Amino acid sequence: MYWDRVVVLNGIVDYLLLLSAAWLSGLPLRRGRLALWAALGGLYAGAVFLPGLEVLGVPVIRAAAGIAMALGAMKWRWRPAGVFLLLAAGLAGVILALGLAAGSPSGLVQRLYLADISWQGILLVSAGFYLVLRFFMGQAARHGGGELLQVTISVGGRTQTVTALHDTGNTLRDPVSGCPALVLERQAADGLWSPEVAQVLAESAAPEEKMARLHRIGCPVRFTLLPFRAVGTAAGLLLAARSDYIEVNGRRYPRTPVALSEQPVSDGGGYHALWGAAEERGRGHEAVDVAEAAVAQSAKAG
Known part of the structure; x- marks a missing residue:
């Protein structure tokens, strides 16, 4: 032996x-x-x-x-x-x-x-x-996109990198600009906020109440409400911050909404965010172009 x-x-x-x-x-x-x-x-x-x-x-x-x-x-x-x-x-x-x-x-x-x-x-x-x-x-391992992505988020000059699942089943978008939104667990985004903002976001309150309180304390980050619908969950609203940008696989998406979820987006804890925009050229290039056009439109509107 x-x-x-x-x-x-x-x-x-x-x-x-x-x-x-x-x-x-x-x-x-x-x-x-x-x-x-x-x-x-x-x-x-x-x-x-x-x-x-x-x-x-x-x-x-x-x-x-x-x-x-x-x-x-x-x-x-x-x-x-x-x-x-x-x-x-x-x-x-x-x-x-x-x-x-x-x-x-x-x-x-x-x-x-x-x-x-x-x-x-x-x-x-x-x-x-x-x-x-x-x-x-x-x-x-593919699940409507399936791969795990490293996503860098910048909000108000603060940056944080999280692991996201590329899930094309996530179709959450800004209803005005059509810009795709990143869905992020609120607990995984503490590095993006000042202590005062983080305290308000951690409160047990409805999204619209939190947004009103953030406005009252003079929060420099622009927040909005995004309507959503999920399987097994009643339709509702998600509080979303407008980012400076998010970076996915070297591609930057300026002013992308970052929707905060109070519930975990992963059963096993392997990722803390969901990103639905197509990232590959070829058959998916039209979806990428649409996403980029929506981001550009949002930037002009802002």
Whole structure:
């Protein structure tokens, strides 16, 4: 048995599975954190073979260690950890199927478990596995746009960067200019306001009452109300601030409304905003042009 190969191979596979699970779950790809926990998983796999630590190979303890590794890598979120466990089970099924096709499943599993294969084989299998997972992962993770975006918001000279989901199902716009609006969790925007403005925004009051109070305290940021309708939610109003600009993938949208949501926009907490404008040229270039024209019209009107 090659102890170092056991550690390296298990660490590589754990990292790929953790990376895939995070991507599928819509979480930010904290590669350093994922690599750290994958390395710990590889060391655990190697520790099973050390004298006096054979108890670590008991199936129940192995399962508990796998769950703990997944939870630690995913910041103790159960759903992404469950995705990791499902991917691991799927990989085990693929290995079993290959073994059955080769006529000796136990022999193949044993060789993989002990890392009794060449370094060239380790590198080729790991690279191919990652590319296949990334291809299918990239398709499965899309949700009407689907990818996560880093969005820089500037309001009144204050800037903040947040992670947003590119969701073309988000059609919220300024009803006057037609400018697409960024929907942002109010709790994730504290860096954009002065303490006085943040205090008013945190109050438990209707959006129109908050806007009146902001006007009374002489808030320098221009706020407006945007009507919205969502599935399972009664139609209502969202308080929105007119930004200096937002920047998405290097493209700036001046004076874009930033609508503040009191409810989280993500179940898993992987992103804190929704952006609905098309960002790609090609089939989506007309939508981008419309968005830019709306922004230009808003700028002239302001």
